[in-house]
Amino acid sequence: DIQLTQSPSSLSASVGDRVTITCRASQSITHYLYWYQQKPGEAPKLLIYAASKLQSGVPSRFSGSGSDTDFTLTISSLQPEDFATYYCQQSYKTPGYTFGQGTKVEIK
Amino acid sequence: EVQLVESGGGLVKPGGSLRISCAASGFTYSNTWMSWVRQAPGKGLEWVGRIKRKTDGGTADYAAPVKGRFTILRDDSKNMLFLQMNSLKSEDTAVYYCTTDPYTSSSGGFEYWGQGTLVTVSS
Numbered sequence: 001d002i003q004l005t006q007s008p009s010s011l012s013a014s015v016g017d018r019v020t021i022t023c024r025a026s027q028s029i030t031h032y033l034y035w036y037q038q039k040p041g042e043a044p045k046l047l048i049y050a051a052s053k054l055q056s057g058v059p060s061r062f063s064g065s066g067s068d069t070d071f072t073l074t075i076s077s078l079q080p081e082d083f084a085t086y087y088c089q090q091s092y093k094t095p096g097y098t099f100g101q102g103t104k105v106e107i108k
Numbered sequence: 109e110v111q112l113v114e115s116g117g118g119l120v121k122p123g124g125s126l127r128i129s130c131a132a133s134g135f136t137y138s139n140t141w142m143s144w145v146r147q148a149p150g151k152g153l154e155w156v157g158r159i160k161r162k163t164d165g166g167t168a169d170y171a172a173p174v175k176g177r178f179t180i181l182r183d184d185s186k187n188m189l190f191l192q193m194n195s196l197k198s199e200d201t202a203v204y205y206c207t208t209d210p211y212t213s214s215s216g217g218f219e220y221w222g223q224g225t226l227v228t229v230s231s
Contacts, residue, residue, distance in 0.1 A: 033211075034217035036153075040118055043205055043221035044153065050216060090211040091217065095169035097143075097155040 002026055002093050006086075006100035012108040019075040021103045023088035029066040032092035035064055035073045038102075039084045046084075048073065075105075083107055110187065110220045112206045113160040117225030128225050130206030135220075139167040139189045141209035144191050146202035146216065148192050152203075156191070173199075179199040192228045203227075 003026040023033065027101045029049040036044040039046050045053045048064035051071055075082055087101040116128040130142075131162040141164070157170040159180040169179040180191040189206055203224040213219045 030217065034215075036218070038131070038153075043224060044218070045221075046215065046217045046219055055215060055217075055219075077137065089153070094211065096160060096171075097210065099153040099155070102152045 001096055002029060002088060002090050002098055004098055004100040006088055008103060009101065009103040010106060012106045013078050014108045015078055016082055017078045017108075019078050019082075019105060021073045021086055021088075021105075022056050023066075023071045023073070023100050025069045025071075025090060025092075029092035030092045031067055033066065033071045034089045034091065034092055035062075036087045037082075037084045037090050038087065044087065045093075064104065078105070110208075112220055112222035113205065114206050115223035117204065117227045119228045119230065120196055121231050122196060122198060122229055123228075125152040125194045126196065127190055127192045127225060128204055130191075130220065130222055132187045132189065132206075135208075137187040139212065141212045142180075142182065142189045143207045143209040143218065144145050144180065144189075145205045145207055145221075146200075147205070147224075148199070149200075156204070158211075159189070161212070168220075171180045193227070196227075197210070201227060201229045 001091040005024045033051045037047050038044040052064045063074050085102045087105045111133045111163040113131045120126045143158040159168040177195045181190040205224045207218045208220045
């Protein structure tokens with residue numbers, strides 16, 4: 001299976017901060033990397049697809065970059081509704097989709 | 109509007125069986141591959157398995173931890189997805205989400221999710 005390692009596992013930030021989360025794959029997954037946001041008690045929501053494309057309806061403060069094994073999710077100016085857990089996921093190997101372990105973004 | 113509504117979760121003893129369901133609406137279900145993803149309490153997301161549309165053979169694939177114990181079924185006449193879980197273990201305790209599979213999604217990701225149903229395996 002392709003392993004995805006996110007860092008950090010958690011972070012504390014303030015409203016207005018720029019936040020960056022990284023996801024490293026155990027082998028090249030080209031651009032088949034996706035980012036999700038999950039709030040407590042809710043299902044995950046797709047934010048970024050194909051490493052850098054913004055899903056419809058997602059605010060433009062979210063952006064993704066990277067290719068092959070190293071990827072980044074950036075929130076340019078953290079808003080109160082962005083406090084959540086973020087997961088990366090790969091669709092390069094199918095079947096056998098895998099997720100990162102998650103990054104919890106908390107209020108400082 | 110796409111809707112996925114899971115049902116059938118509950119408490120089951122180790123070694124027992126349970127079938128959970130997902131009712132789909134708002135899209136062409138028969139043309140869509142479907143997946144199940146689970147989340148143990150306080151833990152991350154884990155893909156469980158998927159089923160292809162009938163035109164692609166209608167077969168299912170499973171993650172290693174559930175292979176041989178879980179079966180994914182679909183009823184296209186009723187727009188329903190099922191997960192039959194046998195020989196349940198405590199480590200199967202999780203919220204189970206029904207999702208549209210990346211293969212037939214325009215984005216290549218898990219685009220639509222249900223609200224989840226909790227399965228608890230405990231004596």
